Amino acid sequence: MTSTSTVGIHSSDNNYNNRLGGGTGSGGGLYESPQSSSSSIPTTFTTTAIFNNNNINYDADETIIDDLLSVSWNQDFGCFAAGTTRGFRIYNCHPFKETFRRDLKSGGFGIVEMLFRCNILALVGGGLNPHYPPNKVMIWDDHQSRCIGEFSFRSQVRAVKLRRDRIVVVLEHKVYVYNFMDLRLLHQIETLANPRGLCCLSHHSNTFVLACPGLHRGQIRVEHFGLKMTKFITAHDSQISCFTLTTDGLLLATASTKGTLIRIFNTMDGTRLQEVRRGVDKAEIYSLALSPNVQWLAVSSDKGTVHIFSLRVRVVGEDSSINSSTTQGPALLQQSSSSSLDALISPTMGANPGSSLSFMKGVLPKYFSSKWSFAQFHLPETVRFVAAFGSQNTVIIVGMDGSFYRCSFDALNGGEMSQQEYVRFLKN
Numbered sequence: 001m002t003s004t005s006t007v008g009i010h011s012s013d014n015n016y017n018n019r020l021g022g023g024t025g026s027g028g029g030l031y032e033s034p035q036s037s038s039s040s041i042p043t044t045f046t047t048t049a050i051f052n053n054n055n056i057n058y059d060a061d062e063t064i065i066d067d068l069l070s071v072s073w074n075q076d077f078g079c080f081a082a083g084t085t086r087g088f089r090i091y092n093c094h095p096f097k098e099t100f101r102r103d104l105k106s107g108g109f110g111i112v113e114m115l116f117r118c119n120i121l122a123l124v125g126g127g128l129n130p131h132y133p134p135n136k137v138m139i140w141d142d143h144q145s146r147c148i149g150e151f152s153f154r155s156q157v158r159a160v161k162l163r164r165d166r167i168v169v170v171l172e173h174k175v176y177v178y179n180f181m182d183l184r185l186l187h188q189i190e191t192l193a194n195p196r197g198l199c200c201l202s203h204h205s206n207t208f209v210l211a212c213p214g215l216h217r218g219q220i221r222v223e224h225f226g227l228k229m230t231k232f233i234t235a236h237d238s239q240i241s242c243f244t245l246t247t248d249g250l251l252l253a254t255a256s257t258k259g260t261l262i263r264i265f266n267t268m269d270g271t272r273l274q275e276v277r278r279g280v281d282k283a284e285i286y287s288l289a290l291s292p293n294v295q296w297l298a299v300s301s302d303k304g305t306v307h308i309f310s311l312r313v314r315v316v317g318e319d320s321s322i323n324s325s326t327t328q329g330p331a332l333l334q335q336s337s338s339s340s341l342d343a344l345i346s347p348t349m350g351a352n353p354g355s356s357l358s359f360m361k362g363v364l365p366k367y368f369s370s371k372w373s374f375a376q377f378h379l380p381e382t383v384r385f386v387a388a389f390g391s392q393n394t395v396i397i398v399g400m401d402g403s404f405y406r407c408s409f410d411a412l413n414g415g416e417m418s419q420q421e422y423v424r425f426l427k428n
Contacts, residue, residue: 067108068426069126071398074114075162075203077289077388080398082426083109085127089426090114093396096404096423100142107131115162119143122160122167137169149183151176159197168210170197175212189223190215198240202249209249209267213240220254222267233270235263242285246294251313253290259283259301264313276309277372287386298388298395299373304381306397307373308409308417375409377417394420402426 066084073080079099082089085108089101110126119142125132132138134156139149151169159170166186167178172194177187191213202209207226214221218236220243223229235243236256243254245267252265259282264274276297278285283301290297290311297309377395379385384400395417397405406421 066103066426067127068400068402069108069110070112071386071400072111072113073386073388075116077390077396079114079117081112081114081121082402083112083126084426085129087131088112088121088123091404091425093404094390094406096406096421096425098425104131110134111137111157111160113160113162115164120162122162124157124160137167139167151178151183157197158194159199161199161201163201163203163208164205166201166208168199168201170194170199170212175199175210177210187223187225189221191221192216192219196241198243200243200245202245202247204248207248209245211243211245211249211252211267218256220252222249222252222270224249224267231267231270233265233267235265236261242288244288244290246290247292251290251294253288253297255285255288255299257282257284259285262288262297262299262309264297264311274312278307279303286384287388289388291389296374296389300379300385300387300397302381302384304379306377306379306385306387306395306407306417308375308395308414310374310414374414375417376415377405377407377409377419379405 066086068082068084070083071080072083078094079090079092082091086105087101087103088109090099091097092099107125107129108127109123109131111122111124113122115121121140121142123132123138123140124136125134135153137151137153137157137160138147140146141148151167153169153171155171157169158172161168161170163180165180167180167183169176169178173191175187175189175191176185177189178184179186189210189212192215194213199210199212201211207224210223210225212221212223213219214232216234217239218234220233220235220240222231222233224231233252233254235252235254236258238256238258241255241257241259243252245252250267251273252267253262254265255262255278260278260280262276262278262285263272265272278299278301281303283303286300286302288297288299294313295311297311299307299309301307377397379397379399380401383403385397387395387397390396390406392408393411394406394408397407399405402425404421404423404425405419407417407419409415409417
């Protein structure tokens with residue numbers, strides 16, 4: 001499917017326009033937060049269906065092995081971007097194939113953020129020889145083969161998140177929100193130390209929800225920009241290690257640095273709706289993912305297992321494919337409050353196995369009454385993996401060793417997942 005829009009955006013500094021091998025630039029415009037300046041010469045870009053193999057720009061020397069610096073999903077989990085020590089690559093998940101790459105001799109990319117399947121990317125240099133300084137965000141239009149915007153900061157950029165109408169840049173102690181049309185600074189948010197660059201956005205066009213660390217340990221700040229409402233959620237006693245939002249931003253899944261419990265919250269009032277247990281031992285959580293219908297939660301960690309949990313959050317609508325252009329996020333049947341949780345909890349879900357001693361939960365330690373994972377898939381413990389949901393009860397997994405897995409789980413019986421596909425997309 002092709003989506004087309006014309007957006008006014010300011011050109012960036014000429015010094016960076018040719019570094020990816022395309023086009024000549026015009027005008028100046030260096031953005032220094034919290035204040036920004038821009039060129040008076042506007043340009044436009046067309047967001048066409050993304051990258052085809054005819055656009056691949058290979059380096060002449062194919063014998064050099066790239067080191068993988070980062071992997072990140074696009075907003076619908078249909079593609080992922082891989083930043084390497086010599087450029088970046090884009091992969092389609094179903095069917096799996098490399099759809100685009102730029103291989104360079106001049107340096108690597110620590111952050112490559114896609115905007116759905118269009119030609120716009122946010123790039124940040126990374127590795128021992130970064131292509132751009134790690135304190136700069138370059139907005140790259142591959143249709144024009146040049147940078148169309150630039151942000152410069154006084155400290156290292158930890159993450160970049162994109163919506164069709166916003167650019168969000170995460171530093172260690174601050175989050176900046178910009179308008180995509182003119183790169184105007186809209187919001188600044190102070191956070192607790194955030195070296196992981198934790199931040200997530202909703203992606204419905206009619207809602208804009210942002211979640212980031214708060215100012216206290218274990219706290220998450222949720223901004224409902226459309227409602228002009230801020231909610232602080234005390235999610236854990238320990239530091240936050242990972243979290244994710246549903247597409248509409250109504251639900252939040254969180255994990256702490258202990259990595260034993262994952263909790264689901266209503267972002268409107270901060271009510272905790274469900275808690276599941278990954279394990280008893282401490283673990284580093286690498287990723288959390290919610291299925292489009294919010295029936296399932298996927299968790300990956302340094303223990304080498306991807307866990308699938310059944311959720312009991314009640315949603316409106318039937319299961320839908322993640323690749324559907326009409327996929328909608330969950331709609332809560334009723335705004336929750338401390339006295340109306342039953343409206344948000346489904347009595348027919350929640351098939352995660354519990355301890356056989358759960359009837360003694362008032363006597364024994366808490367983990368005996370916890371809900372454990374419904375399905376599992378085992379991976380090498382030495383590799384960092386991130387997981388997301390595909391269509392029809394499948395999970396897609398990407399590893400920092402350059403591996404891609406597709407596996408399926410039995411939605412009725414759970415248990416060990418079945419591997420459907422394995423690809424070594426990059427020899428690291």
